[in-house]
Amino acid sequence: MLKTLVEKEIREILSSTKFIYTFIVCLVLILLSFYSGAVNYKLNVTHWEAANAENLRSFEGIKEWYRVTENRIFLPPQPLATLVSGVSNDIGRTANIEPSGEIVADDSRYNEEPAYAYFRFIDLEFIFLVVLALFAIMLGYDAICGEKEKGPLKLCLSNAIPRTKFLLGKFIGSFAVLSVSLIVSIGLGSLLLPMLGVFLSSEEWLRLALIVLAGLLYFGLFLAMSIMVSSMAQRTATSFLILLIIWIGSTLILPRVAVLLSGRAVDVPTVDELGYQKAMYGTEQWKEFMNTLGNYEAIDNDNMEEVMANFNKFMDSISIAREDKMNLYRSRLNEQRYNAELERSQIAFALARISPSASLSLATSTLAGTSPNLKDKFYQQAKNYQTSLKEFLSGKTGMNVGGGMMIIELDDGSPEKDPIDPSEIPQFVYETESLSTSVKDTLPDFALLILFNCIFISGAFISFNRYDAR
Amino acid sequence: MLENNKQVILEAINLTKKYDDGVVALDNLNFQICNNEIFAMLGGNGAGKTTTINIFLNLLEPTSGDAKVCGVSSHIEPLTVKQNLAYVSENVMLYPNFTALQNLDFFTQLGGRLDVSKDEYREVLMRVGLAEQVHNKKLKSFSKGMRQKCGIAIAILKDTKAILFDEPTSGLDPKAGYEFIRLLNDLKDEGKAVLMSTHDIFRAKEAADTIAIMNEGKFLMKEKASTLFDKDLESLYMQYMAVHGLKPTTEGV
Incomplete structure (x- = not known):
């Protein structure tokens, strides 16, 4: 019996023009997202390689390691970011790393191309959030009330079939059609990737499969919700209107309201405020530094090298002291801001998760490595790189690089030194999160998507069992 | 009595x-x-x-x-x-994108009869007065009377x-x-x-x-x-x- 109902549902959907048009739109958009994603990724890789090469070239001809005062690092493009862009286009992708001092990432994609910032990209996440949800609504809004309006419902229910089975048949049939359509579209899109020169690792394929699974759960819950609403409404127009309002509310309004409310709940100082405080403190420290420097008394010695060594030792000590104080102050301010920001984000995400759209966005972007954590991860790894760069340069120069120092080069007639080898400079390697960590991080969102499915399917059963089918 | x-x-x-x-x-x-x-x-x-x-x-x-x-x-x-029980309504509305045979097949299976052959469907459709050339036509092209005949065919096939x-x-x-x-x-x-x-x-x-x-x-x-x-x-x-x-x-x- 269930098989008959499922088959009928599949046949009915496949023979409807609304499905054919929607499927074509969905297929075109998915192929477009894969194509544009692959092209963008290749372009980004080219830019990234060129930027790295250019950076290395900037060290050419330098003969003293102490002249290497900074290195520029670049966040490498992630293949899956082309399919789920998340925050990857919003955050800074490059940073100047000095052996000490703060790290500020800049050159975000949207900074370079404001048009994209305004209109955003068509990626899989957008297709899931907007197209797939609307697709589910289109398939489900008239599932019950439409059958009543058009007539066959009463005839169907005059047969010995439990209503739950009838509804289950509708759900399974609609879900099967869309799942297959989606998987076929994404399968075709995936074929484009190697054809366009983008090769995913097996782990990335697995991540993509999980992203599709999240999309299917999201589609499932919208389908169940649509069937539930159609089991409550007597007219298809009413059902469609209610679902459209829910879709707008959950996709466009709820997440924004969540961010707004969290902003009201937790006060986070702006970067400019922090910058001002740091600058004020820096000025204060600089004055103190200069005062100390002014009180320096050079040793009475004819040997210039000893005099310089003593002076540098003194400079080192006061520079380190100043730097330590500055670092402590900066860390304290940064930590306060980071904690406030974290609290605000946690509140925002917790509230936004009332909307399944937020759960989907967070799950897919976490799996693609483009979640809001990307900024922190890049910053943290840049900090680690800063330490290794400092150690490397200190080893090369034997000095406290990054602190204050005075260097006097004497022409003592010794042969000219060879240029440094820039390839010796440590390379920045961005470590992506392991799959198990990503999966662990997405578990709450998957659980929520499953929970929403259960709630709406139960709601649909309850409503349909009480539905006036006359 | x-x-x-x-x-x-x-x-x-x-x-x-x-x-x-x-x-x-x-x-x-x-x-x-x-x-x-x-x-x-x-x-x-x-x-x-x-x-x-x-x-x-x-x-x-x-x-x-x-x-x-x-x-x-x-x-x-x-x-x-x-x-x-079989039921035939005033205005029989079946699935418009299905042919008469497909509608019959679905409702007959829904009625619990899974062993009905296509020939039997055709026979019943002929019996209610639907000519063979319309058996494979979609219901959306049927008149009210033709749909009514399909409804009766469904009731006959349910055999209640x-x-x-x-x-x-x-x-x-x-x-x-x-x-x-x-x-x-x-x-x-x-x-x-x-x-x-x-x-x-x-x-x-x-x-x-x-x-x-x-x-x-x-x-x-x-x-x-x-x-x-x-x-x-x-x-x-x-x-x-x-x-x-x-x-x-x-x-x-």
Whole structure:
């Protein structure tokens, strides 16, 4: 019996023009997202390689390691970011790393191309959030009330079939059609990737499969919700209107309201405020530094090298002291801001998760490595790189690089030194999160998507069992 | 006392339906329909004819009383009851993107018959008067009469003991109406118990064994059709309606 109902549902959907048009739109958009994603990724890789090469070239001809005062690092493009862009286009992708001092990432994609910032990209996440949800609504809004309006419902229910089975048949049939359509579209899109020169690792394929699974759960819950609403409404127009309002509310309004409310709940100082405080403190420290420097008394010695060594030792000590104080102050301010920001984000995400759209966005972007954590991860790894760069340069120069120092080069007639080898400079390697960590991080969102499915399917059963089918 | 081989298939026992707003749709209705019998309920809009059918189909619960099919209560064991019931509505609406054969196949399987061959579907469609060339046409291109024939084909294929017809002749042309009565008699001869609600006095007089005139959920009159042939049913109908201060629906009159 269930098989008959499922088959009928599949046949009915496949023979409807609304499905054919929607499927074509969905297929075109998915192929477009894969194509544009692959092209963008290749372009980004080219830019990234060129930027790295250019950076290395900037060290050419330098003969003293102490002249290497900074290195520029670049966040490498992630293949899956082309399919789920998340925050990857919003955050800074490059940073100047000095052996000490703060790290500020800049050159975000949207900074370079404001048009994209305004209109955003068509990626899989957008297709899931907007197209797939609307697709589910289109398939489900008239599932019950439409059958009543058009007539066959009463005839169907005059047969010995439990209503739950009838509804289950509708759900399974609609879900099967869309799942297959989606998987076929994404399968075709995936074929484009190697054809366009983008090769995913097996782990990335697995991540993509999980992203599709999240999309299917999201589609499932919208389908169940649509069937539930159609089991409550007597007219298809009413059902469609209610679902459209829910879709707008959950996709466009709820997440924004969540961010707004969290902003009201937790006060986070702006970067400019922090910058001002740091600058004020820096000025204060600089004055103190200069005062100390002014009180320096050079040793009475004819040997210039000893005099310089003593002076540098003194400079080192006061520079380190100043730097330590500055670092402590900066860390304290940064930590306060980071904690406030974290609290605000946690509140925002917790509230936004009332909307399944937020759960989907967070799950897919976490799996693609483009979640809001990307900024922190890049910053943290840049900090680690800063330490290794400092150690490397200190080893090369034997000095406290990054602190204050005075260097006097004497022409003592010794042969000219060879240029440094820039390839010796440590390379920045961005470590992506392991799959198990990503999966662990997405578990709450998957659980929520499953929970929403259960709630709406139960709601649909309850409503349909009480539905006036006359 | 029932005649030999007669068996009560459809039965209403003190069937009452009151809506929340106080409207009494059915008021203590009693009737029995046996196999090989056609029972016609005549009456205006809102008389309670469709409500009676809806209670048999368990689309409505009675306030009191019972509607039984083969002795089984429709609101206590609806699924068992529906195995013995087929239903044809006033305006048969099937799946418009399916062909006649596909619709038949789906509803027959839904009715619990999984072993029906395509030839059998074609045979039944021919029997109800649908020519072979339309069997593979989509229902959206069918007229009301053609859809009605499909509905009857579905009911025939379900092969139940009872068939409920809700205004089956409404909107049918005279030829289609005649063919319908012929089919109804065939079904009766096959042993079906038929409950039919209608406005159409002539068709009812032509086909039914028992005729009941209904108003405000009650039978104003219930007679054997054979005894009514001598009287003038039409005048009787008008008379009953007039006595009760009602405007009769004169479709088919």
